[in-house]
Amino acid sequence: MDERPSVLQVADVTKTYFLEGIEVRALCGVSLDVHEGEMLSIMGPSGSGKSTLMHIIGLLDHPTTGRVIVGGEDVHGMTPNQLAAVRNQRIGFVFQSFNLLARTGAQANVELPLIYSGLPAGERSRRAREALERVELGDRLRHTSSQLSGGQQQRVAIARALVTNPAIVLADEPTGNLDSRSGIEVMALLQELNAAGITVVVVTHDANVARHGRRIVELRDGVIVRDEQVPDRLDARDEMVQLGMNTAHAPSSAPSPGSGS
Amino acid sequence: MNIFESFRIATRAVLANKVRSLLTMLGVIIGVSAVILLVAIGTGVQKEITGTIEGLGSNLLFVFPGQINTSGGGFGGPPQQGHPFSNADAKLLGSRLTGIDAVVPVASGSATLKLGNKSGRSTLMGATEQGAQVFSATLGGGRHYNRSEVDAGARVIAIGYTIKQSLFPSSDPIGQVISVNGQRFTIIGWYQKQGGSLSGDQDNQAYLPITSLQSLTGVNDVRIIMIKVTDPNEIDLVRAQVKRVLAPRYQDNVTVMSQDQTLGILSTVLGTLTYMLAGIAGISLLVGGIGIMNIMLVSVSERTREIGIRKAVGARTYDILSQFVIEAMMLSVTGGVLGILLGAVGALALSAVVPTEITPWAVGLAFFFSAGVGIFFGVYPAWKASKLDPIEALRYE
Numbered sequence A: 001m002d003e004r005p006s007v008l009q010v011a012d013v014t015k016t017y018f019l020e021g022i023e024v025r026a027l028c029g030v031s032l033d034v035h036e037g038e039m040l041s042i043m044g045p046s047g048s049g050k051s052t053l054m055h056i057i058g059l060l061d062h063p064t065t066g067r068v069i070v071g072g073e074d075v076h077g078m079t080p081n082q083l084a085a086v087r088n089q090r091i092g093f094v095f096q097s098f099n100l101l102a103r104t105g106a107q108a109n110v111e112l113p114l115i116y117s118g119l120p121a122g123e124r125s126r127r128a129r130e131a132l133e134r135v136e137l138g139d140r141l142r143h144t145s146s147q148l149s150g151g152q153q154q155r156v157a158i159a160r161a162l163v164t165n166p167a168i169v170l171a172d173e174p175t176g177n178l179d180s181r182s183g184i185e186v187m188a189l190l191q192e193l194n195a196a197g198i199t200v201v202v203v204t205h206d207a208n209v210a211r212h213g214r215r216i217v218e219l220r221d222g223v224i225v226r227d228e229q230v231p232d233r234l235d236a237r238d239e240m241v242q243l244g245m246n247t248a249h250a251p252s253s254a255p256s257p258g259s260g261s
Numbered sequence B: 001m002n003i004f005e006s007f008r009i010a011t012r013a014v015l016a017n018k019v020r021s022l023l024t025m026l027g028v029i030i031g032v033s034a035v036i037l038l039v040a041i042g043t044g045v046q047k048e049i050t051g052t053i054e055g056l057g058s059n060l061l062f063v064f065p066g067q068i069n070t071s072g073g074g075f076g077g078p079p080q081q082g083h084p085f086s087n088a089d090a091k092l093l094g095s096r097l098t099g100i101d102a103v104v105p106v107a108s109g110s111a112t113l114k115l116g117n118k119s120g121r122s123t124l125m126g127a128t129e130q131g132a133q134v135f136s137a138t139l140g141g142g143r144h145y146n147r148s149e150v151d152a153g154a155r156v157i158a159i160g161y162t163i164k165q166s167l168f169p170s171s172d173p174i175g176q177v178i179s180v181n182g183q184r185f186t187i188i189g190w191y192q193k194q195g196g197s198l199s200g201d202q203d204n205q206a207y208l209p210i211t212s213l214q215s216l217t218g219v220n221d222v223r224i225i226m227i228k229v230t231d232p233n234e235i236d237l238v239r240a241q242v243k244r245v246l247a248p249r250y251q252d253n254v255t256v257m258s259q260d261q262t263l264g265i266l267s268t269v270l271g272t273l274t275y276m277l278a279g280i281a282g283i284s285l286l287v288g289g290i291g292i293m294n295i296m297l298v299s300v301s302e303r304t305r306e307i308g309i310r311k312a313v314g315a316r317t318y319d320i321l322s323q324f325v326i327e328a329m330m331l332s333v334t335g336g337v338l339g340i341l342l343g344a345v346g347a348l349a350l351s352a353v354v355p356t357e358i359t360p361w362a363v364g365l366a367f368f369f370s371a372g373v374g375i376f377f378g379v380y381p382a383w384k385a386s387k388l389d390p391i392e393a394l395r396y397e
Helices: A050-057 A080-090 A108-115 A121-134 A150-162 A180-195 A236-242 B003-016 B018-055 B089-094 B147-152 B160-168 B212-218 B232-250 B259-302 B304-312 B315-349 B359-385 B392-394
Strands: A005-020 A021-037 A039-043 A065-070 A089-096 A170-174 A199-204 A215-220 A225-231 B060-067 B100-115 B117-129 B139-142 B156-159 B179-180 B183-191 B205-209 B224-229 B254-258
Touching: A005 A050, A005 B212, A021 A050, A021 A199, A021 B205, A021 B212, A039 A050, A039 A180, A050 A170, A050 A199, A080 A089, A080 A108, A080 B315, A089 A150, A108 A121, A108 A150, A108 B304, A121 B018, A150 A180, A180 A199, A180 A236, A215 B003, A215 B179, A225 B315, B003 B205, B003 B315, B018 B259, B018 B315, B018 B359, B060 B232, B089 B100, B089 B212, B089 B224, B089 B232, B100 B160, B100 B212, B117 B160, B117 B212, B147 B212, B156 B160, B160 B183, B212 B232, B224 B232, B232 B254, B259 B304, B259 B359, B304 B315, B304 B392, B315 B359
Parallel strands: A039 A199, A039 A215, A089 A170, A170 A199, B117 B205, B156 B183
Antiparallel strands: A005 A021, A005 A065, A215 A225, B060 B224, B060 B254, B100 B117, B100 B179, B100 B224, B139 B183, B156 B205, B179 B183
């Protein structure tokens, strides 16, 4: 087993919804340890409970029973404001639909979490620009969502997730709304971040996307059916080379038409 | 997050929907400017009227037939009609009172003044020769009527400025003969311009001996007896004397009012009127506030996803609450400031027609009330926004 300290633990978590009076058991006792520096894929078909698990890990949702421990702290009983502070400091989110603020420039979007950390404007601006340079968008600071391609928007979202130096980056179907080339770029970026020591959790229904991780946890009907290391991990950089994409710098213009995979 | 950031975010939101923001503000703009304007008119009129009465001097007593209950500073009920005074009553007071300069019986009526083919309707003020001491009009030329003219009921008349301008635009009226209700009167004087007052346009009044007026109208009543007291400090002594002298003839059906009392009653009435106007305008401010609440509710549901994103990256309840409250306040305060400007401009423009005076309390009240409206009507939508579950908000399409 992994000897590294765990950044995130869920222990025997269940989640039950009531949808129009019908009981839906989304999670039926899930336990999971995420270790520091790991790149973990949570995989499963729709309805398997993977999104619910991701929301619980991300402290956006409460488990019905069970415990969630982030950085050694049990979040049970925390007030909404305390949870907001933990999300702000320890967790970075990347969503399928990007979730950038409309009519707001890339830099302002990346600064958003830092506003709520209470950083002064100068420091915010410096760190936001650093994060955008890290995702190769240093030249698009003022571009709004409508002026960016899908791949670029997702990279802005990744910069926003990074900017607080979180312990863990949670990516929910990060390639779901992207063409395959942009998707590979985003996976390459996440692998790069992981190589730099950031813990990354990717939630996906796509086995190919999941194989970019070092460890795959597969969910089915609210229980973990598989939890193993990936023997044949995909390297997004290699895929880019195979597709003839420029790997030195991710393209900053709109992506070429998707080749469909 | 500090309050400055909340302001920045709110400013962006307000500017993002310029037309909508402006229309939302319109309710507050109209409400605030209406408050400012109506209070300015109320105060201006009140000042002008009290100024006119104060101009009469503090040593005047007005004696009316009948009773007006003035206790408590307001009207206690409708005045009871008493038996009108006569010239003899004024003579009696003149001979019995001490410490007075003049006792002037005053009667009034209206008449058509005519010269050649020019004519107009004017108010006639009839008094004795001492009338000049109690009326505020100042002679521009000629003279007042004298005692022998009063005794004889002579057909002499002194005209106000408006009458002079309409009948004698370019010539000297002194010595000219005009027709007053068909009877020939000789003009002996004219008065300088005075402006409007309680009893209408003072410049459209003509002054003549009370005896002449009484024979012209055929009515021998005296409407009011004005008494000029020598020492203003003894006004209450004189008042008591008046009551005593008239008691055998009129019992208690006599009202003696000093300028102070008249002012007191008028100020109360006009003040109440001003507050009423402000209240009516305040209602429109309230309606404007409801408009703000409406738009803020729309804004919150439109931006549910934005709220979800902000919460996901660490916004606390307070951050969302302050963002939306400040946005609502910004709308109402900007509307309030624009309303104050509009109200002030309106009051200045109207001052050509109506006396207006912009009062600091109305400006302050309108400003703080509009800010309060923003907070009051902004808190509910903001609270609703801040309580949104982040996961529900993120799922919102």
